Ligand SMILES: [Zn+2]
């Protein structure tokens with residue numbers, strides 16, 4: 001079932017507005033908090049079916065057939081542009097517990113993209129062209145698992161203190177050896193790891209930190225006007241990526257309490273872990289893909305903080321141009337210095 005959030009006043013499309021933090025009608029600008037929206041105003045089409053892992057829907061607005069892949073949870077109609085939310089992908093087993101709504105709106109994302117590659121001084125000329133950015137900049141809600149993990153850990157270490165005493169010409173070195181043990185419990189709250197096969201794990205990790213305190217209880221209305229994916233990796237499959245972090249923090253915490261020795265050699269580490277809670281969440285990411293010289297450049301932006309991860313393409317022609325300009329500047333500077341000395 002595909003849903004379009006319609007304006008109760010004029011029937012236009014209600015989109016989630018990142019700047020306002022609520023729904024806004026594309027046509028008459030009516031604003032409304034997400035929780036006030038009555039789903040009876042939504043327009044729905046009930047004939048979804050699956051074929052070869054791909055899904056077919058009818059757009060509730062124009063009736064066109066939409067093809068999406070297995071994981072798409074929200075998209076815009078390729079024909080009329082209406083913001084479709086695909087209910088089965090955010091319902092029952094796939095219903096997110098929480099959503100982190102976009103806070104960086106599209107215009108601001110474009111500005112940040114510009115700033116990030118220094119106004120495009122070295123990038124290909126159409127890299128930041130309005131229509132290219134507009135067509136390719138995509139706001140995606142990426143699926144994440146958020147874990148609360150308790151640890152009970154212990155470490156043991158061989159430590160040494162060295163004292164050197166001098167009497168006359170004679171130097172005496174004494175080594176004192178200690179067997180040191182530490183143990184402790186810790187709680188690690190809200191460790192997020194992405195649950196999307198499509199997204200690069202490293203890049204997603206680099207987008208952190210997200211502001212989990214801004215999380216809202218899930219409603220499909222937050223997705224209106226954005227793309228969204230449902231999870232393609234289960235919480236068990238992703239767990240080791242979160243527990244690895246908790247484990248390392250727990251060990252580091254204990255290790256940091258051993259001090260006052262000249263050497264510390266950790267001989268054993270043991271961590272018992274217990275995952276006490278897992279939430280399924282949708283996180284906001286601006287995504288931009290650009291193909292240049294047959295290479296795909298991908299950049300991602302944290303949709304709450306504007307933090308950017310990626311590498312912009314560099315235009316060789318522009319590098320030469322900048323280098324040449326620098327050379328001319330230095331050369332003319334040298335020339336004027338000579339002229340000054342002569343004058
Ligand atoms: Zn309206």
Ligand SMILES: [Zn+2]
Nearest residue numbers: 059062077080
């Ligand atoms: Zn349509």
